[in-house]
Amino acid sequence: MELKEIGEFGFIERFAPDFKALLSGEVLGIGDDCAVLPMDETSDLLVTTDMLIEDIHFLKDKISAWQLGYKSVAVNLSDIAAMGGTPLGTFLSIAVPPGIDVEYLDEFMKGYHDISEKYATPLYGGDTTKSVKHLAINVCAIGKCPKGKAKLRRNAQSGDLICVTGNLGDSAGGLQAMLNKMETSADIEHLLRRHHLPEPQIKEGQVLLNFSGVHAMMDISDGIASDLVHILKASNKTARIDLEKLPLSEPLKRICATQNWSPDELAVGGGEDYELLFTVASEQLDELQNIFSKQTGKMVHIIGEIKLGEPEIQWHKNGQKVVLSKAGFNHFQE
Amino acid sequence: MELKEIGEFGFIERFAPDFKALLSGEVLGIGDDCAVLPMDETSDLLVTTDMLIEDIHFLKDKISAWQLGYKSVAVNLSDIAAMGGTPLGTFLSIAVPPGIDVEYLDEFMKGYHDISEKYATPLYGGDTTKSVKHLAINVCAIGKCPKGKAKLRRNAQSGDLICVTGNLGDSAGGLQAMLNKMETSADIEHLLRRHHLPEPQIKEGQVLLNFSGVHAMMDISDGIASDLVHILKASNKTARIDLEKLPLSEPLKRICATQNWSPDELAVGGGEDYELLFTVASEQLDELQNIFSKQTGKMVHIIGEIKLGEPEIQWHKNGQKVVLSKAGFNHFQE
Numbered sequence: 001m002e003l004k005e006i007g008e009f010g011f012i013e014r015f016a017p018d019f020k021a022l023l024s025g026e027v028l029g030i031g032d033d034c035a036v037l038p039m040d041e042t043s044d045l046l047v048t049t050d051m052l053i054e055d056i057h058f059l060k061d062k063i064s065a066w067q068l069g070y071k072s073v074a075v076n077l078s079d080i081a082a083m084g085g086t087p088l089g090t091f092l093s094i095a096v097p098p099g100i101d102v103e104y105l106d107e108f109m110k111g112y113h114d115i116s117e118k119y120a121t122p123l124y125g126g127d128t129t130k131s132v133k134h135l136a137i138n139v140c141a142i143g144k145c146p147k148g149k150a151k152l153r154r155n156a157q158s159g160d161l162i163c164v165t166g167n168l169g170d171s172a173g174g175l176q177a178m179l180n181k182m183e184t185s186a187d188i189e190h191l192l193r194r195h196h197l198p199e200p201q202i203k204e205g206q207v208l209l210n211f212s213g214v215h216a217m218m219d220i221s222d223g224i225a226s227d228l229v230h231i232l233k234a235s236n237k238t239a240r241i242d243l244e245k246l247p248l249s250e251p252l253k254r255i256c257a258t259q260n261w262s263p264d265e266l267a268v269g270g271g272e273d274y275e276l277l278f279t280v281a282s283e284q285l286d287e288l289q290n291i292f293s294k295q296t297g298k299m300v301h302i303i304g305e306i307k308l309g310e311p312e313i314q315w316h317k318n319g320q321k322v323v324l325s326k327a328g329f330n331h332f333q334e
Numbered sequence: 335m336e337l338k339e340i341g342e343f344g345f346i347e348r349f350a351p352d353f354k355a356l357l358s359g360e361v362l363g364i365g366d367d368c369a370v371l372p373m374d375e376t377s378d379l380l381v382t383t384d385m386l387i388e389d390i391h392f393l394k395d396k397i398s399a400w401q402l403g404y405k406s407v408a409v410n411l412s413d414i415a416a417m418g419g420t421p422l423g424t425f426l427s428i429a430v431p432p433g434i435d436v437e438y439l440d441e442f443m444k445g446y447h448d449i450s451e452k453y454a455t456p457l458y459g460g461d462t463t464k465s466v467k468h469l470a471i472n473v474c475a476i477g478k479c480p481k482g483k484a485k486l487r488r489n490a491q492s493g494d495l496i497c498v499t500g501n502l503g504d505s506a507g508g509l510q511a512m513l514n515k516m517e518t519s520a521d522i523e524h525l526l527r528r529h530h531l532p533e534p535q536i537k538e539g540q541v542l543l544n545f546s547g548v549h550a551m552m553d554i555s556d557g558i559a560s561d562l563v564h565i566l567k568a569s570n571k572t573a574r575i576d577l578e579k580l581p582l583s584e585p586l587k588r589i590c591a592t593q594n595w596s597p598d599e600l601a602v603g604g605g606e607d608y609e610l611l612f613t614v615a616s617e618q619l620d621e622l623q624n625i626f627s628k629q630t631g632k633m634v635h636i637i638g639e640i641k642l643g644e645p646e647i648q649w650h651k652n653g654q655k656v657v658l659s660k661a662g663f664n665h666f667q668e
Binding site (some may be wrong): 015 | 375
């Protein structure tokens, strides 16, 4: 049987139960943005790891070495942010094929260093080796959060509002612009920057950590059409999403209009936004909006609601039920 | 400039100082078998990571999927052992090319699980993704050891005896036998097992941790000709190694005799032994031998001595100085 028949998550389900049996009670293992381990009397340790493979996750001639170094760290710190954690540092494994010169690697490490400095996360160690043909990068990030307080995927509750911390679809728009070799403009530059240089929402996650009403949280790496289902499955709940509420940037709206792209599809399916997706009890929303905007200068955007029911997303657009297929959103046929 | 001109360690030296500046005082970062981080009042956290790339570190038709899963964990636990630590668990990133089926991955995960169960080290999380052509595996292992007690590379002292915990060269002999497609025999099977299924010296490392006279320690992954130099550079000392003292297995001696291989060269340059290499104050040796053999059923083998001087290895064979070149060991020309 080929892997694509069951997919990444089907594969994980084949071995995860055997390993769960090895876990002690106080550890959260496979299945969230980070593993959560007891660290000391007041803190839990967070650990996450992400692999980036050339020609799968990036094209070497489409992203600069500096950007690639920056992004390799950013996507891992985003997983720490998704728990409401504080990042501590990272480990880098890099497998280098023939034909990549030291100057390229220097630039990569400069990008890696610049984001490490920005978030005060030293590179603690790693592994450097050869590869046959493709650059392979693995970063493991560690962080911490107050004991027992990490925001998990499994705690969404019926009646919670579903929120995101920023615009969706920009990164996917940037990827499309890049693959279509579109002529550069200020709007395209904005989308490309969002694709190449995602910013981990560390501060945002830490603010959300302090609200008991924030029940479930994760980062948006694959797009909410896929990511939100993880929260729904872990929490055994259903969700209603109102597509007209998805926050979209002005550059994305303009490019979508000229290119005849569907902003809704980019926003829910494109992925790599690295904003935070969370659910919050409605009675805490006003206080949260107030403090969140004061402390981060940003707004949270309400895009839907958690309800009792099967773990699936009910999509709505301007009050009408719609369905998402490979061909995009269509009106629901009853 | 191509990477091979400066090598892995030359590359690391280019960026390590910039990252060292980000470290807080109580953290040991780049440059040992593990990073050492403060964990709680009594323990330090150990973290290590190792990448295995198909056709660089292993040939898919020469090692079974089960063995590969086992070895992926073993080489990381070996780094925890090298600090005298207790492993806690691991994280696995795996990039799977087309053509590897789910049954292969199931066997890989079974080997991964079996060693995880043996050493009570759960898989805590990871990342599963596609690759273009080669299987890429990254394991990150975490462990702990009593605060401030981790055995580092930098503490070797003049007069220390240099010791190893077991036979050297078996793994390199197994690799040669495999590459030369030698006919199988009990001796060859022994060497192949040592190559495919290294055993992390966890218990051995923990016993050595308790001896204050054990000053420097690391695991043998590249062979002592290369590994010992790391201890010498970190400690700013020189070493004398007596080749006739290298512990060699009977199977290796027999195969070397029939194949006309140099056991000395396999023992110092072959690598992947995953025994521990350490230096110990001579006055603690008797007590150490006594307790080590009682608690592990094994002996430590003395192979040389640490001295004041440049960080390099002086090789001796039966009292005669010899030099190690690409062509092997030769009598020293003065």
